[in-house]
Amino acid sequence: MNSTNRVKRGRFITLEGVDGSGKSTQCRILKEYLISRDIPVMSTREPGGTEIAEEMRSILVHRDLLPMSELLQVMAARYDHIVKKILPAIEAGYTVICDRFIDSTVVYQGLEIDSGMELVYSLHKKLMPSIMPDITFFIDIEPVLAMERVKVRNGSDYSSSNLRNNRFDIKDLDYYKKIHNGFRTLADKYLKRIKTIKVTALSTPTPTHKIITRYYQGLDLGYAKQI
Template identity: 45%
Template sequence: MLFITLEGIDGSGKTTISKLLKEKLRSEEYQVVLTREPGGNEISEQIRNIILSKHNLGMDNWTEALLYIAARRQHVVEDILPALKEGVIVICDRFMDSTSAYQGYARGLGIRTLNEVQSIVLGTTKPDLTLFFDIEPTTANERMKVRNEGEMNRFDLENNLFHEKVYKGYQVLISENTDRIKVVDARKTVNEVLEQVYYYVEEIIQKIKDKANG
């Protein structure tokens, strides 16, 4: 029925909101699946472990990007498409825009290049609505400091410049996809952020209903 993705730099709060959004939609009697990337199923989760492991600091940038896309392909085929075909609302914590921002822009592989690769691999499976959780990298970094060492992954070890580049990469994507990507002020309280998110979700659900009714 509806494919929603949540994007943003680490520490933006999107994971917390994704769970609240799922519960709110279910309270409105919608069928909802919440998933994440990289991951979502057994094969993709194994790829996730390889990508995020602190033991793999020497990973090549293209290897990293292609692993993300491979995990995404498996996720789409095994989980996302079947759910959408059953009329379920799918909420995914990260999707194709993460690869474009992190590997395309911050790693320097090129946003357009990775967009082309993902289009070939994923076909027409793209989000109906993407919510970007907007927060300055310095503020997000402060939030991330509460993580203990065991929770940290390879990307948590990147310097501030890398995370600033990721943020800039997202700004490029937003400017090129204004119809699909909506900006949410992630600096606000959890309830205020959820209110912003639900406004955009309700809006697109109504559009889908209006289209269905002709």
């Protein structure tokens, strides 16, 4: 094939934040924005994204697992997701938008294990096809506000006794604060890749979307970053 006809690899964009931060809404709005500009785009999520990974997600969000078992389950789901869905889309020239990726694993699973941050990144490099996001948006919201949003979203079913609930949603405020601080630590450490967008009680989705699209427009054309 002539090199001039070779399809450029697409971009890989991830959104991170505590539950209730609004990242899923921003994934949807960004996808709609790219579609409106005739940019090939695929949206997905983690844990999940493929049939097998979605089955693993159901176990992860509804069952209490040992910390190491939980981490390895997330990694198994990610491998299936990357190989079957993310990499093929990127190699076909699609922009891939993923609701959570490795940073969530570092924060949610890594913080429960000794030297967990280093372990998560090490496992990712050794076991996964070598890909990292071109850019990550951390939606930075105060934990108490995020927790209130989750309560409103779940309504009267907000309790640990309801098996339909995501067990990560029904944690207490101290847990939300720990997760939030974990994301802040990563954002401070990886300033080049992770862009922090502050959200307040008065924020609407539109200003956040405008910030995201400005960053997107500034990305270099071409290839998704490799580890």
